[in-house]
Amino acid sequence: MEKVVILGSGIAGLTAAVYCARAELSPLVIGGPQEGGQLTLTTKVENFPGFPEGIQGPQLVQHTREQAQKFGARFATDSITSVKEISGGYELTASERTIQTQTLIIASGASARWLNVKGEEQYKGKGVTTCATCDGFFYKDKEVIVVGGGDSACEEALFLTKFCTKVTIIHRRDQLRASVIMQERVKKNDKIDIRWNNIVDQIKGDGKHVTGVDLVDVNTGEVEDFATQGVFLAIGHIPNTSFLKGLVDLNDKGYLITDRFMHTSKKGVFGAGDVQDLVYRQAITAAGSGCKAAMEAEKYLAEHD
Numbered sequence: 001m002e003k004v005v006i007l008g009s010g011i012a013g014l015t016a017a018v019y020c021a022r023a024e025l026s027p028l029v030i031g032g033p034q035e036g037g038q039l040t041l042t043t044k045v046e047n048f049p050g051f052p053e054g055i056q057g058p059q060l061v062q063h064t065r066e067q068a069q070k071f072g073a074r075f076a077t078d079s080i081t082s083v084k085e086i087s088g089g090y091e092l093t094a095s096e097r098t099i100q101t102q103t104l105i106i107a108s109g110a111s112a113r114w115l116n117v118k119g120e121e122q123y124k125g126k127g128v129t130t131c132a133t134c135d136g137f138f139y140k141d142k143e144v145i146v147v148g149g150g151d152s153a154c155e156e157a158l159f160l161t162k163f164c165t166k167v168t169i170i171h172r173r174d175q176l177r178a179s180v181i182m183q184e185r186v187k188k189n190d191k192i193d194i195r196w197n198n199i200v201d202q203i204k205g206d207g208k209h210v211t212g213v214d215l216v217d218v219n220t221g222e223v224e225d226f227a228t229q230g231v232f233l234a235i236g237h238i239p240n241t242s243f244l245k246g247l248v249d250l251n252d253k254g255y256l257i258t259d260r261f262m263h264t265s266k267k268g269v270f271g272a273g274d275v276q277d278l279v280y281r282q283a284i285t286a287a288g289s290g291c292k293a294a295m296e297a298e299k300y301l302a303e304h305d
């Protein structure tokens with residue numbers, strides 16, 4: 001039986017791994033489909049303390065992984081489909097094996113939200129995407145839209161101006177949710193336009209690529225046929241907790257419920273990072289919660305071993 005299994009290899013899981021490894025618990029970190037978490041999909045992180053010039057998201061993840069490895073953390077990639085309580089711990093069902101552990105740190109993060117409108121499924125990967133950093137290059141000299149009004153939408157729009165001739169942010173309200181600094185950068189950029197009070201109602205194409213969207217003005221109900229070659233979605237995230245149903249308490253939005261010590265409703269199961277954070281969702285808060293979860297797991301093992 002493992003002492004600690006950490007589910008998720010984003011910055012929360014990796015920070016937990018550094019702490020558990022330094023406590024000589026030899027943690028097993030299981031990364032899911034998005035190895036390295038959301039930071040691997042971003043560019044420069046400017047607000048992680050200690051990097052006055054900023055640091056590339058993937059580099060921050062890689063450094064933390066190496067740090068954990070140096071102290072004895074082990075890594076695997078697998079898809080955990082369910083977790084059940086067993087005598088003395090928990091059993092995780094992966095694609096081709098089961099893993100037993102005394103404690104579990106859930107840092108499975110959150111995945112991009114989709115619009116669920118007509119045409120979205122058909123044109124996924126053919127003009128509809130949730131990752132400008134991954135796909136922006138393919139839109140060189142094209143006109144694209146970014147849907148959303150938060151920091152991600154602003155960041156994606158700014159990044160896309162490197163390649164695209166024009167970027168239009170489509171936002172459902174008349175005010176951005178993004179931080180002031182990001183709003184100012186967007187407003188100063190000549191290549192970015194903002195369409196206020198509009199939603200995307202349908203994504204259209206020629207069968208192979210996106211050619212446009214139907215925009216609906218939320219105030220007047222007017223529908224506009226808006227030509228675009230790319231649709232970048234930045235409308236938030238959904239916590240990755242479906243495999244936890246029935247094991248621990250989740251809130252009405254599916255987020256893992258933790259107390260301020262990162263304890264979940266089950267003894268020996270802790271949560272960290274975006275899977276349990278609806279409020280801050282920053283790299284530094286995810287790392288901080290990973291640290292707390294690891295220290296609590298260590299304490300729990302000392303009391304129960």
Ligand code: NAP
Pocket residue numbers: 047115147148149150151152153155172173176177199234235236237279280281282
């Ligand atoms: P977010 O802050 O939740 O913003 C999501 C945006 O999408 C909101 O503007 C929301 O509109 C809109 N939206 C949600 N559902 C929609 C729908 N069905 N149709 C149309 N629009 C929809 O998410 P985020 O931008 O991904 O940011 C998540 C967290 O990461 C935040 O805490 C953010 O500060 C942080 N972050 C920080 C940075 C940075 O510091 N550089 C970069 C990226 C992310 P409403 O505004 O009307 O709700």
